[in-house]
Each structure stands twice: as structure tokens, then as C-alpha cells.
Amino acid sequence: MTGVASQASLAAQVVNAIHTTIGSGPVALHEPRFAGNEWLYLKECLDSTYVSSVGRFVDRFEAELVEYTGAKHAIAVVNGTAALHVALQLAGVERGDEVLIPALSFIATANAVMYCGAIPHFVDSEERTLGLDPAALRRHLELIAELRSGKCVNRDTGRVIRAVVPMHTFGHPVDITGVQSVAHDFSLVLVEDAAESLGSTIDGRHAGTIGVMGTLSFNGNKTVTTGGGGAILTNDPALARRARHLTTTAKVAHRWEFLHDEVGYNYRLPNLNAALGCAQLEQLPDFIEAKRRLFHRYRSAFSEIPQTRIVEEPRGCRSNYWLQALLLDDSAAAQRDEILEATNGAGFMTRPVWTLGHRLQHFSQCPRMDLSVAESLERRVINLPSSPHLVR
Amino acid sequence: MTGVASQASLAAQVVNAIHTTIGSGPVALHEPRFAGNEWLYLKECLDSTYVSSVGRFVDRFEAELVEYTGAKHAIAVVNGTAALHVALQLAGVERGDEVLIPALSFIATANAVMYCGAIPHFVDSEERTLGLDPAALRRHLELIAELRSGKCVNRDTGRVIRAVVPMHTFGHPVDITGVQSVAHDFSLVLVEDAAESLGSTIDGRHAGTIGVMGTLSFNGNKTVTTGGGGAILTNDPALARRARHLTTTAKVAHRWEFLHDEVGYNYRLPNLNAALGCAQLEQLPDFIEAKRRLFHRYRSAFSEIPQTRIVEEPRGCRSNYWLQALLLDDSAAAQRDEILEATNGAGFMTRPVWTLGHRLQHFSQCPRMDLSVAESLERRVINLPSSPHLVR
Secondary structure (H helix, E strand, O other): OOOOOOHHHHHHHHHHHHHHHHHHOOOOOOHHHHHOOHHHHHHHHHHHHHOOOOOOHHHHHHHHHHHOOOOOOOEOOOOHHHHHHHHHOOOOOOOOOOOEOOOOOOHHHHHHHHOOOOOOEOOOOOOOOOOOOOHHHHHHHHHHEEEEEEEEEEEOOOOOEEEEEEHHHOOOOOHHHHHHHHHHHHOOOOEEEOOOOOEEEEOEEOOOOOOOOEEEEEOOOOOOOOOEEEEEEEEOOOHHHHHHHHEOOOOOOOOOOOOOOOOEEEOOOOOOHHHHHHHHHHHHHHHHHHHHHHHHHHHHHHHOOOOEOOOOOOOOOHHHHHHHHEEEOOHHHHHHHHHHHHHHOOEEEEEEEOOOOOOOHHHOOOOOOOOHHHHHHHHHHEOOOOOOOOOO | OOOOOOOOOOOHHHHHHHHHHHHOOOEOOOOOOOOOOOOOOOOHHHHHHOOOOOOOOHHHHHHHHHHHOOOOOEEEEEEEEEEEEEEEHHOOOOOOEEEEEEEEOOHHHHHHHHHHEEEEEEEOOOOOOOOOOHHHHHHOOOOOOOOEEEEEEOOOOEEEEEEOOOOOOOOOOHHHHHHHHHHHHHOEEEEOOOOOOOOOOEOOOOOOOOEEEEEEEEOOOOOOOOOOOEEHHHHHEEHHHHHHHEOOOOOEEOOOOOOOOOOOOOOOEOHHHHHHHHHHHOOHHHHHHHHHHHHHHHHHOOOOOOOEEEOOOOOOOOOOOOOOEEOOOOOHHHHHHHHHHHHHOOOOOEEEEOOOOHHHHHHOOOOOOOHHHHHHHHHHEEEEEOOOOOOO
């Protein structure tokens, strides 16, 4: 296809640029790679007969997450949604509270808020990071919120705004310092949804370790997978203890008695899945290197197409480049679906970003600020095939 | 130790009977056995790269559950608690409702009720089945409940009693026909907690297939394990469709768009865990045969100790004998803890039954009926080592 790009439609040019970067399809959006000790550890796990919610791979996986992220504590759970649910509960989110979350996020962020009986309050994004815009959030809160007895109250709804949950979109770090400052000034608990950003750092600090708690995901489409899995990160030993307790049905330790001292959850990661995770973590630096190479190749290929650019990590940050994102100019936004058709038709799996939270019928009545940037991004973002083994 | 039993303390006699049955310890309460295609299927799963919430092992596991249980539909989920949570939501359990559950059950039953915002209403057990006593429940409801516009209302609390959730204790089938009749007469939805009873039948019908929905568990301590896992069984295609939708984040099918039409859950079983499950299901008939042999051995050994008996499957039922249960006479109840000390001290892991729901602090204010039988059973039940490979 090379050579005809300049004469071709934008959609054809995009197909061509992907082809130049990764060769012929069919190619999935993101596939895991099992090139290390996966089989060995799974076999070891089976041989031990400990495949369920206790076992040495769970301990080891948590210890390795602690070492890799620099968080003081990691609690492995069944998935990223469960991690967020428990983190929000531990953040003190109660029935009837509001929680500030980006309108531009996977559904898990809003669902976790709902599981607490709370209400998502949708916040706009900034184009630079694709994440929550702290300056715009500050202006919004100055207009609608006030501190009453140390709590941030939404004057419009009368509800307490308890927490803010920025998300590091596609692995690109949000402006966490900015969010931290807003959280401080408005007395909000900062919980980082770091589901997509294992391996991403901000000024050398790992995503998810800057808020009071952070959450990771190891779903099959993530940089590192455990089949299904997630983790809660925190530096606070009391929160870590509570997280461990709540995720193991709030069972009180005893040689044989079954005592539970509150309503808990069956949320711990099985040892079998942790075994896979241990093998995957060993390859994480290689995966990220491969993803960064892929980014450079895409960037080079798409530099020939003026109406497009590949999203880059914000300055001062290191992104894991989990999912490569193509950003269309305003002038090209109308061609988004044509590009999706053409790329998927050519065997290159692509997709738009998630439908914004406030545009889902059941969240349409939730409080929100002006969401112009998120709405613009929704029209212009296309994720490209991003598996770590696509380029050498 | 043989020969001194008749002169020895009851605790020593129990230790001796266990030793006679299964030989020397240390022996766990229940260990899984991986003697089939576990390794092969896990490897096949890895090679496919589909380890997460879609994949052919999930489909196959569900199809095999359908074939084995005779339910029309099976939906595999992350664990038995998740299965119960979604089943109760689909049963129409709403915030502020009451749900009738046995006081004698694992904490998951009560927790699933709480996740729906509903309140557990504790019901007594019968000694014959260890499960919910339908005759006592009927008398209780006749006293405290009435039908208003087709709904069962608790006159004491003013709340709707929406559902009844009997549990097949240790695999021994509850009197499901009796419960079904009460459910019918009081307009209650019948959901069976069949977490412990894969392989148990009532008049040839599999536990969990008689209520509107039933739920299974494949935790590491169950007859068949997936590491962590569970399933919802139902004969109703609309409920099956809804269960599948709710457990996959309520995502609406589309080539690339992310649309969700209600608050859903990230509850689907990963393919990796389903692969283990497929291998385990192939061995289920053997596991159950081994467990039945173990029961006969225990029964024979304990027949020498007049103050004890091994719990047997109720007439007309076939139990999977998941956990073997020793039942002490009233006269021996005071020695329960001494027996627990002696058996665990001798390397035979034993344990009492779960602390009754109403005796947990955070459930102590929940509505309940007279729980004399459950309270008596709590003082007298001891679970014995029950792994399938303990006897040949």
C-alpha cells in the first residue's frame, strides 16, 4: 500500500501507516505474551495443591508489586473493579456521597462508586494527558462546592463530595500533582485508578502510589495479566490491614472458628492467577520497552499524516504506553467511524475510546461539570493495536 | 492407639476413629486433587493466549455444568459469593427487603444479601438435613408475615420478604420440596445456595436446579475447584441472559463501542480458571465415589463410639459428602472444643461449623425465628478431614 498514501483517503492513509508499522493483519488490539516462566509457575502451583486464595504465589506477587511500584503495601484481588470498590469504601465513601471521576474512563470507575451507594460526579479531561483536568476541576469546585465542618459539600445537591479518582488513561500519567493540590484544598480523598498504568511513573514515582490508595488491573488485555486480577496499593499500614481484612470476608484469625466482624468480600486473588502474574512481572520491563519501541514506530509512521498524531507521555512522566492512541485533529473527527471501519476491515483491530460516563442512560442524571474536552476527545481518539510483540 | 479406645476419653476415641479411617496425619480438612488433564488444559489455555474472561474453556465449562447438573443454563463467575449476589439481584431483591437464609451457613449467604442492600432474616435448621427447616419456617411465617398485594410482608418490620435461600449443608440436600412449598404459599423467590453440593441430587434432580436459580462454588476447598470460581444455574433463558449481561459489566454487544445499559459487575470466570475446572469436572464422579467410600469408613469407625454419629445423606437424596460431619450427642456437646484440640493436635484438621449468623455482632439485630436446632447443631457438629484421596 506504500506510495499511494498521499493520494488516498484519510482512512486509507491510517491503514497504511499501521501496516507500515506492524505489517499485515489480522492483529488484535492487545494480546498478552507468555514467553517466560508462566508454565513452570502454573505447574508448581498445581503441584502444591494451593490454587485458591492462599498460597505462596499470592505472597510473592504482592511482594514483587511492592518492590516494583515502591508502594509500601500491595493487596492482590480478583480484578481492578474489586480493588477500586474496596479502596473507595476504605476512603470513607458512603451511601449518598458524590465521587469525582473522569467522564472519560472505563465503566469500572463509575461502577465502583455505585457499589458504595455513591454517585459519580463527572469531571472533564485535558488533551495533554487524556486524564482529569485539575485546573478545570478547581474552577468547577470553586463554583459549586464549599467546605462545611471540613467536608466538601456540593451546594447544588447538598451531598458530600468525598473523593476524587483520577485515572491514568492508556497508561499516560494524569497531572497527579495538580489533582493532589485540589484534593488537599477541597478535603477530598485521592484514590488513583491506575488500572492501565503498571510501569508508568511521574517524576520517578509509580502511578497509583501518590494518592492515599491506588488500584491496578491485571485483566487479559493489560500490560501484565493474571487472567483476571487486580491490586490495591497503599503506603498506609492501617489501610493495608483493612484492605486485606475486607477482601477476605472480614474473617477474624482463629485456628478453627468462623468469626467475621463486618460485611466483607470474597475478593482475594487465587494463587493460580498469582502464579501467572509472577511469571508476567518478570517480563514487565521487556514488555514496556517493546511498547515504547512500538510508540516510536507509530509516531514515525503517523508523522506523515498531518491530521493525526500519536499520543505521547506528558513531560516529566514515563508512560507504559499500554494502549497506543491516535488523536485526530478536529477537522478529521467526522472521519473517525470511517477510519474504524477501514482499519478493522483491514484486520487491524482498533476502537474508539469509552463512551463518556454521562452519555450512558443510567448515569445521565449524575452531576457533572462542563465536559467539552472529554467530548472532543471522545470524537477523536482511536486506539491502535498495542501488543508488546508487534515490533522487534 | 487401637485397643485403648473404650477406656479413653471421648476426644481420644475420636482421634483413634479418625486414625483408623485415614491413617496418620498431618491431614488437611479438604485438599483438591489434580490427577487428570489439569496441566494439559492450562497449557492449552496459555498457548491460546485467551486467559481472561472470554475463551473456549469458559464455554466448555458452562456446557459441561449444564450437562452434568441438568440445568438448562450455567453462567460461570469469579466465585460463589458473586453468583449469589447476582442471583439475588435477579430474584428481585431490593434495598430494604428481607431475605430468609439459614442461620447455619457460610458467611457468603448473608453477605450476598447485604450487597443487595437487603437484610438477612435468619431461619432455623433441621437435624436430619442440617439445612433450613421448612416446617418451622412455615409456622414462623404464619405468625409474623402476611401477603399484601401478592408480596410477603413481615408485620413486625413492615419490610417485604422477597426470597428464601436454603443451603445444602456440606453437600447434604436440604428438604427442597418442603422449602418450595413454603416459597409458593408465601410468594417468595426460591434461590438455592448449592455452593457445597455439586454432585448432590434430590430424587435424581441436581441440587441448585429446583429453585428459580441455584449457585455453585469452585473454591479451592470444594469438591471441584477452579482456584476461585462459581456459577449460576437456571432453567429460565431470560434470567440466564440477564445473568450473563450483569456479570459482564452490562456491556451491550458492538464491534467497537463501549455501551453499558445498567450498573453491571466484573464477575465472569477467567478462561484460565475454567481450564482447570474442565479438567476437574472430568474427575468429579471419581471424587464423589471416593467421598462416599470415606463416609462409609468413617461411619463404621465411629459406630463404636455411642455419643457420636456421622451425618448421612437424607432419605431419597444422594449427597456428594463434600465435608464429612461428626455429630455429637447433647451429652457430649460440652466436649466439642476438647475434641477439636485433640484432633488438631494429632494432625487431623477438624473444625466446628460456622458461627451462626445472628451471633455475629453486625448481624445481631437482624430479624430471626427461634433458632434452637441451629444453636444445638453449632455446639455439636465437627467437620472431619474429607479430601477425596484419603481412602482407596
